[in-house]
Amino acid sequence: MAVAPSFQPLLVPTIFPVIEEMTLKQLFRNIIIDEDTCIAWLKSNGLLATGMMCKCGRIMRPGTFSGIADGKGWRCPEKSCKKFASMRIGSFFEDAHIPLTELVGFLYFWADNLQTTAFLHKNLGWGEHTITDWKNFVRDLCVEEFLVNPQPIGGPGHIVEIDESKFGHRKYSRGRMLSGQWVFGGIDGETKDIFMIPVQDRSAATLVPLIQ
Template sequence: MANPIKMNMRYLARMGIITDLDKCIAFLRKHRLLASRMDCQGCGSIMTEERTSSTADGLRWRCHDSKCRTTATIRKNSFFEKSNLGLIQLVILTYYWASRTPQRRISFEAEISKRAIVDWANFLREICSADLIDRKGPIGGPNSEIAADESVVARRKAGNRQGRPVKAVWIYGAVDLVSKEAFVELVPESGRTTENLKEITLRNVRAGTTIRTDAFSSYRSLSDWGGMGYKHRVINHSLHYVDPVTLFHTNDIESFWRQAKELLKLQNGVSRRLIPSYLDQFLWSRMYPKEDHFMRILEAIAANPKYYMGSEV
């Protein structure tokens, strides 16, 4: 069996994908990210492709009906229509994003403004969120054990510009101790109440699951939540972090939180309104080996109905 291709920057350069615009366009078309055919929205005729110096891409679609003559960018209806950056720049930027390269380094290496980097990263996280909707479901089950916990990702502030205090932002989630499947959601502003944690759990955890938590009071009635038959194991952290008799612990969920917060720290500050999208990126990235993230995000873009470019060519 042949060794799988390592889709790194060296390979992209060697194949001309990030050095030759025509090869870049061919690569994007091969992976269904740019259209290989375009119908004129004016008259319905099949448009033809022509060289042009009027666009950064060097190509455009033109309707050759003498009564129409409509033109369109080769990015028409594609994900890349969102940006004015060159296609090669966008491929490079997507690769760096998939590699979790810090924004400051991306700006230096690719000579792209930080504003453009932030905007493109926002677009890519939208793809992660959409892809997760199709892929994620409840975790656990009768033969599964998960560790659940809450964690703060933005601390309380004494006051904003209007002098009003800003509440802390808490997240709640769980990870399966064997499959490593996980979920995470923002806790409502009303706080880590039994009702709030119960609602999130019922949405995300299958009946019959064994759930490990710490001794936080909101979990006391967990075994009775929703009649789901949850089995509750408690680790009292005021006494020990690993139960000396059962050896139960919550290290898995603590590691999960560290990984999630590492992604947030890489951004040098994240707007509170964007925290859910970063959590989606984190969950999405956990589904694949890091070295596959670049091709996986391209596949997710191609699979998104908003940017459907037809079957592979």
């Protein structure tokens, strides 16, 4: 087995800003025109590994293999080992059995707020259950990013809308939130900046200091 870092934290702060500035024409012409082009783009943006270390200590080599996702991955050159791993290992896409081109297309649609089930089914061919899973998974990753890196919002003359919600793990998620975790958050009506903070309870003693 390979020793792989996690690339999931890069998705929200690094990739979504890039995707949000992209046009649909650029997406289809420059990224998801084929699997190889898509893979190269994901590697260049830090969402797929460009190198892999085997647990035996040898540097694995890239190659084409049958029986693994995308048909491409890593193999240990050590004759007594010869272990291989998918190129998706350690990535946001590791547990998915969906072509990378479709997943990147979904991320683009999600970031551009094209998220209705009918739209995604028509353009990706996904079923309702898959669409719901992935929408929730990406949403939870965004929530985790704001929980890990909270920023103060608001200020004189700003109206901040606040609310609370309960979050838990999704099918593909490997985040740090506890099952049934209550989260208190708010959005600045002018700047659209948001904050999210995990809380143990929803009492005034807990929430008022956070608002102040």
